[in-house]
Amino acid sequence: MNKTPEQLYLDLIKKTLSFALWPEPPTLLNPNHVPSGLKRFGVSVASKVLGRAGLLLARNSDFQESQRIEGRVWPEYAHTMIGLKRLDNLQYCIETVLTEGIRGDLIETGAWRGGACILMRAVLAAYGIVDRRVFVADSFKGLPPPDENRYPVDKGDEHYKYVYLAVSRAEVENNFRKYGLLDDHVVFLEGWFKDTLATAPIERLSILRLDGDIYGSTMESLESLYPKLSKGGFCIVDDYAFRGCRMAVDDYRKRSHIDSEIKAIDWTGIYWRKEENRGR
Numbered sequence: 001m002n003k004t005p006e007q008l009y010l011d012l013i014k015k016t017l018s019f020a021l022w023p024e025p026p027t028l029l030n031p032n033h034v035p036s037g038l039k040r041f042g043v044s045v046a047s048k049v050l051g052r053a054g055l056l057l058a059r060n061s062d063f064q065e066s067q068r069i070e071g072r073v074w075p076e077y078a079h080t081m082i083g084l085k086r087l088d089n090l091q092y093c094i095e096t097v098l099t100e101g102i103r104g105d106l107i108e109t110g111a112w113r114g115g116a117c118i119l120m121r122a123v124l125a126a127y128g129i130v131d132r133r134v135f136v137a138d139s140f141k142g143l144p145p146p147d148e149n150r151y152p153v154d155k156g157d158e159h160y161k162y163v164y165l166a167v168s169r170a171e172v173e174n175n176f177r178k179y180g181l182l183d184d185h186v187v188f189l190e191g192w193f194k195d196t197l198a199t200a201p202i203e204r205l206s207i208l209r210l211d212g213d214i215y216g217s218t219m220e221s222l223e224s225l226y227p228k229l230s231k232g233g234f235c236i237v238d239d240y241a242f243r244g245c246r247m248a249v250d251d252y253r254k255r256s257h258i259d260s261e262i263k264a265i266d267w268t269g270i271y272w273r274k275e276e277n278r279g280r
């Protein structure tokens, strides 16, 4: 083994954040996590009956290890759902901007329990970087209902109904604290992207990571933040496998004349590097 202490620390952080050190426990069934309909009713009744006897309703997690590596599951305990491949990619992108001196802060729009942002802070800590900040942008109450007039592609999207996706700021702060990584290099942008991103106190970015799931959230992130991405900085998109997100990325790239090569991370994650001569 010839890994440096920094690499060993970051490997452990990634495995911990993604809960890869442990087998996935049974998934607790919570009616609030079921958007609507008969299934929600059934889960609700069963939970109440079992609850009276001090029991919890759970289903066996039949996740394969490969599904967790590729971030294909909504995990019960992990601090991130993006999987090890996308965590590796994030580390690679940050290490590259540090090595090459590409200036700017780091941001993720769509943080959920904070795991990817915690990795960002961990990489800065591992290399003793004190002149960059990590911005954590989220409503901390889940997705907004789709704005069908502005973003017709999002019509009918039900992400906003999932309580599972609503993680409070206090919980995210506490997750940072557990890793010893909550300090003034971490800046929370609390609220809907349409209200927070354009006026965020960010001058320049080296890492722009988008994880807002739908067209509107992806487009609002790109419109507000891509112009602040340094040349040589990385734009990482978590949800390119999903129609809304993909269309927002494709529309924005076309409109902004961005033709930097898109590279695949896994089945849904992609990234590109802002080039010297093209793109706003």
Ligand SMILES: C[S@@+](CC[C@H](N)C(=O)[O-])C[C@H]1O[C@@H](n2cnc3c(N)ncnc32)[C@H](O)[C@@H]1O
Binding pocket: 079, 080, 081, 082, 108, 109, 110, 111, 112, 113, 114, 115, 116, 117, 137, 138, 139, 140, 141, 142, 143, 144, 165, 166, 167, 191, 192, 193, 194, 211, 212, 213, 216, 217
């Ligand atoms: C799939 S989760 C992000 C997963 C996270 N990156 C991780 O490491 O596991 C999507 C997050 O985006 C947030 N979100 C989506 N659209 C938003 C918007 N328009 N404004 C604020 N937050 C938004 C949700 O609250 C949720 O926390």
